[in-house]
Amino acid sequence: MTDQVQEAWADALADEIQTRYPGVRLQLGIDPGPYLVLFWILLTTSERGQGLGTQVMKHLIAAADVRGVPITLSPSDKFGGDLERLHTFYRRLGFVPNTKRGKIGSARESMVRPLHSPAPPTRRSHHRPRTRQPCRNGGGRARRRGRHPPRGRRA
DSSP states (O other), X not given: XXXXXXXXXXXXXXXXXXXXXXXXXXXXXXXXTTEEEEEEXXXXXXXXXXXXXXXXXXXXXXXXXXXXXXXXXXXXXTTSOOHHHHHHHHHHTTOEEOTTTXXXXXXXXXXXXXXXXXXXXXXXXXXXXXXXXOOTTTTTHHHHTTSSOOTXXXX
């Protein structure tokens, strides 16, 4: 995809989020890699701590995962947020410190959320499929109809 297509997608995603969550302001962009960059996000003081930021970030993360683009950001206290709380918040959402920052081809921001694909369904090795046991009373129909008490139990 061209840079223009990626930038248009990032702009459309920002518009979609701001329409869906009135009062939220953010700026998105694309860095080479490509990386979806969250340049800034702003929630009013009264909206903080109520789950709105988590909803917005989950929306952003889902869109980036579908598109196959990692997200980068640099938490800042520039808009009145507590820097330590922001780091904790973003770590909880899967962001990690960008240890490759400054290297060629890596993201410029301080935190990155690598691509996450949905986990494939796992089979439980300890679980065996249930098999029907032959029944001595005509295939078990009488027991299911309640004519005979269940085996192994005493009244």
